[in-house]
Amino acid sequence: MKKVLIVGKPNVGKSSLFNRLVGGRRSIVDDVPGVTRDAVYGIVEWQNRRFEVVDTCGLFSEPKDIIEKEMWEVTLSFLDDADLVLFIVDGKHGITSEDLNIADLLRKKNIHVLLVANKVENKEKFLKEVLPDVYALGFGEPMDISVIHAKNIDILLDKIVEILRLEPEIETEKQIDENQVKIALVGKPNVGKSSLFNEIIGKNRSMVTPIPGTTRDAIDEVFEFSNFKYRFIDTAGIRKKSAVRMRTIESYSILRSVRAIEKADVAVLIIDSTVGITSQDQKIAGLIERKGKASIIVFNKIDLIDRLQREYLKSSIKEKLYFIDYSPLIFTSTVTKEGLNKLLKTIKMVYESYTKRIPTSALNAAIERMMFVTPTPTVRGKKVKLFYGTQVDIKPPTFLFFSNFPQLIPESYKRNIRSTIRNSIYQFPGSPLFLKFKARG
Structure with a gap:
């Protein structure tokens, strides 16, 4: 799958753009620079085409401590694997020396860069006051967007698909998850x-x-x-x-x-x-x-x-x-x-x-043996009976039992049922067992 990397100095809206593209709050967003400390991956689907997007740590021009230095190194390690880099700059407040340093770094890496100016809520101001300096970065005409207002996001996606030359895919995200x-x-x-x-x-x-x-x-x-x-x-x-x-x-x-x-x-x-x-x-x-x-x-x-x-x-x-x-x-x-x-x-x-399923016959045979050794209890003067059970689900394995008084079955007897399933049929290592009880209608 093609990989798109989002890079830029801190607090230009990288994580906000990432969340907008993947359709959810996958990355943490805050006004404090340097909030994103780890690269966060997501899958973007657009017009039956899919690509992977990576929200990187902010690139500090001069890392001040061990964390900022580590963030810098982690981001650099991703550049060699990227098929496309979205270089995000601040279209509202303009270009700084940090942007120029990142531009120099990206040119040395010899990778495909798409320049994106975020926070362009005022197009006229952007054209007059910011755009001339953006050209100085050396990546041509920028795409102006506003993540907060979802402005031009569709155009940005079309451009990404065009650059990556993506073909329509049939397999869905749900199918991939199931594998x-x-x-x-x-x-x-x-x-x-x-x-x-x-x-x-x-x-x-x-x-x-x-x-x-x-x-x-x-x-x-x-x-x-x-x-x-x-x-x-x-x-x-x-x-x-x-x-x-x-x-x-x-x-x-x-x-x-x-x-x-x-x-x-x-x-x-x-x-x-x-x-x-x-x-x-x-x-x-x-x-x-x-x-x-x-x-x-x-x-x-x-x-x-x-x-x-x-x-x-x-x-x-x-x-x-x-x-x-x-x-x-x-x-x-x-x-x-x-x-x-x-x-x-x-x-x-x-x-x-x-994800294991067990036969209904094996389940009921084991429960019958259990009830012969440990009869169902009498609660509040009422004799509880278990008629039969069946597995109704996985993730986790879930078992439904029919009883005359399902609400009266004590926790101790439920533990006994779970123990019987594990010891007599299948141990289900690592998996919880959920039990449900229902009155026989």
């Missing part, structure tokens, strides 16, 4: 999510620094391993609510991470093995379970602990993460590369479990 397993890498800040993400895909897609909260956007990458396609999503770290001010960039990042979990098939909960399971890890695990997502528990940074500590971490799962104890456990290290291939194989296994 990929979507994985969200989640956890607290600074547990090594981005390092693990970069190691798996073999690219420096996420910024990696020792500063907690470096990743702000949920970014993704399609990766193929053993003829199986994975779409990995590296999310921002999820901190305690009390530690995050509302309506801040970080709060938006956390909301984006929660949405990434909702869209994922498999959530990989990454825990810092040097710290162990914390209350925040428990809350994230609870969120994964409530959303009905398949899950894998990963203890990262195991190169920093000994074997005795590993055994303690294993035993702590039964106490602190008992509600997702069906999740496979993997120890990983991006330093020694331990556990990386095992993680990919486990994701495939868990996804197959998440």
Whole structure:
């Protein structure tokens, strides 16, 4: 698929344009320069043609700290892979030395550049005061747009399609999604999510620094391993609510991470093995379970602990993460590369479990044996009966049981049903099991 890169100095509307093109708030938008810290990918569909668009970090002319330097390096790494670069400038306030420096950089890269002037709400002012300086960038006539007013976006899309010489495609985004397993890498800040993400895909897609909260956007990458396609999503770290001010960039990042979990098939909960399971890890695990997502528990940074500590971490799962104890456990290290291939194989296994269907006959035979050993309870003087059950859905596997008093079935008996399904029919490793009960009509 052809790739279009959006570049420019900070705060010229790159993320706003990205969101407009992909049709949603995929990138975080704020008036503070440098909000986008990670490259964010999206698919654009226009006139039966599709291309990939990448919202990059802002290019600072003189990076002031480790984060701005890392943002600069990440953006530069994408230029060699781009089929087209949209160079965004401020059509309202004009050209600065930062724009000139970026123009010099793009010319040296010898790539196709389409110059785009954003924030052109006043065309007359733009033509008189800004356009002459824009020509100095050396990329010819700019396309003037206004993202906020959706002005000339259709013309911009037509131009992109023309430059890329895109042919109409038949396959839809929904069909493509069905051919990929979507994985969200989640956890607290600074547990090594981005390092693990970069190691798996073999690219420096996420910024990696020792500063907690470096990743702000949920970014993704399609990766193929053993003829199986994975779409990995590296999310921002999820901190305690009390530690995050509302309506801040970080709060938006956390909301984006929660949405990434909702869209994922498999959530990989990454825990810092040097710290162990914390209350925040428990809350994230609870969120994964409530959303009905398949899950894998990963203890990262195991190169920093000994074997005795590993055994303690294993035993702590039964106490602190008992509600997702069906999740496979993997120890990983991006330093020694331990556990990386095992993680990919486990994701495939868990996804197959998440989409598994079992025969109705096997289900009812197992439940009958269970009821012979553990009869249905009597609640409030009423004898509860289970007549039969069937699997009605996947992602997660969902089972519907018919009963005379469905509302009276206690949680303890529901746990017994889940245990019977796992132990007698199929273990469903990594997948939650949802149960529904209905009165027989």
